[in-house]
Amino acid sequence: MPQLPTSVPLSWYLLLSAVLFGLGIAGFLYRKNIITVFMSIELMLNAVNLTFVAFSYKWKHVDGHIFSFFVMVVAAAEAAVGLAIILTIFKNRQTLEIDEVDSMKY
Amino acid sequence: MDVILFALFAFIAVAAAINLVVQTHPISSALSLIGVMGSLAALYLLLGGEFIAAAQLVVYAGAIMVLFVFVIMLLNAGTEKKKTIKNSYARFFGIPLLTAFLGLIAFIIQAMIPPGDGVVFGKFTGGGPGEVGIKLFTSYLLPFEATSILILIAILGAIVLARKEIE
Numbered sequence: 001m002p003q004l005p006t007s008v009p010l011s012w013y014l015l016l017s018a019v020l021f022g023l024g025i026a027g028f029l030y031r032k033n034i035i036t037v038f039m040s041i042e043l044m045l046n047a048v049n050l051t052f053v054a055f056s057y058k059w060k061h062v063d064g065h066i067f068s069f070f071v072m073v074v075a076a077a078e079a080a081v082g083l084a085i086i087l088t089i090f091k092n093r094q095t096l097e098i099d100e101v102d103s104m105k106y
Numbered sequence: 107m108d109v110i111l112f113a114l115f116a117f118i119a120v121a122a123a124i125n126l127v128v129q130t131h132p133i134s135s136a137l138s139l140i141g142v143m144g145s146l147a148a149l150y151l152l153l154g155g156e157f158i159a160a161a162q163l164v165v166y167a168g169a170i171m172v173l174f175v176f177v178i179m180l181l182n183a184g185t186e187k188k189k190t191i192k193n194s195y196a197r198f199f200g201i202p203l204l205t206a207f208l209g210l211i212a213f214i215i216q217a218m219i220p221p222g223d224g225v226v227f228g229k230f231t232g233g234g235p236g237e238v239g240i241k242l243f244t245s246y247l248l249p250f251e252a253t254s255i256l257i258l259i260a261i262l263g264a265i266v267l268a269r270k271e272i273e
Contacts, residue, residue, distance in 0.1 A: 016119065
């Protein structure tokens with residue numbers, strides 16, 4: 001049985017971040033409910049934040065924390081506007097399925 | 107101890123993320139996303155980011171997810187309609203190709219990051235509110251002010267988009 005390392009390698013954090021980002025992409029492409037698609041985008045933003053904080057630890061700088069703080073602020077603004085757009089879409093079309101909102105496709 | 111804590115919270119994060127993707131009801135997805143965010147906050151603490159862990163819980167798991175749950179309940183969003191994947195390539199090769207892709211990424215990350223010191227809890231203590239605040243209000247003052255304008259624009263945009271039309 002291989003010996004368990006005493007400290008976590010930095011690459012494990014990056015790998016976890018990559019897995020979460022991949023799951024976010026999968027949800028973004030696979031789901032049809034507009035709210036779930038939006039939540040997948042938030043999952044991807046979270047995965048990127050983990051990378052920022054991990055590299056901040058690696059270089060012993062606080063700059064990565066500031067960047068991930070800004071990402072959080074932008075995500076909050078994006079959530080407010082995006083959910084207002086979802087409300088407007090629902091008000092006009094009575095649907096949350098992204099496949100039914102395709103009038104700009106043709 | 108570090109490895110056990112990392113493994114525990116990483117497992118919770120990945121399991122909740124998978125649950126987010128496979129659940130059909132948006133409320134279940136939202137609760138899974140809260141689980142992901144909570145375990146990520148614990149991982150930030152392990153990496154020495156005390157301020158960012160608190161902000162993650164308050165801003166993300168608190169404010170943003172409450173907004174999501176509000177909208178889900180306001181719109182009375184139900185379960186998705188059952189759908190079939192028409193593309194047979196996607197049905198048979200999707201998950202194996204995804205696994206291969208993640209394996210490739212893992213290999214590249216392992217090859218590119220030199221095996222230096224691992225992450226030890228308590229080794230980096232520069233992530234407290236004091237250090238973040240000093241950096242934020244000196245070096246990053248201009249971006250900070252720009253984000254305040256962005257927030258103002260977002261508030262106005264949300265009100266304009268979601269307001270009730272007055273006849």
